Amino acid sequence: MPRFIKVATLEELAASGALELEHEGLILALFRQGDEVIALDGMCPHQGGPLASGEIRNSVLTCPWHGWQFDLNSGRCLTARSISQARYPVRVEGSDILVELP
Numbered sequence: 001m002p003r004f005i006k007v008a009t010l011e012e013l014a015a016s017g018a019l020e021l022e023h024e025g026l027i028l029a030l031f032r033q034g035d036e037v038i039a040l041d042g043m044c045p046h047q048g049g050p051l052a053s054g055e056i057r058n059s060v061l062t063c064p065w066h067g068w069q070f071d072l073n074s075g076r077c078l079t080a081r082s083i084s085q086a087r088y089p090v091r092v093e094g095s096d097i098l099v100e101l102p
């Protein structure tokens, strides 16, 4: 059953604007875009690259390994259009970041 789990704080995310976390075997990538916090499956579907280390420009995330690109707002892969990266609902309570995980 999906539930919101505290995974980090805004202070932890603020340092770099992106954070890679592991929770029960799931790799998560957190990003800060203005006031919004975005949580994606952090493992690139191409060959497992670390999406949290990718570059973001105009809401497009580029994987650091081979350059596959993803729309941060939807999780859709812009390189292999049949693929969508899981994007998880996020809630911020005080400075705690909670992500709804499966």
Ligand code: FES
Residues within 6 Å of the ligand: 044, 045, 046, 047, 048, 049, 063, 064, 065, 066, 067, 068
């Ligand atoms: S592992 Fe991400 S583009 Fe290859």
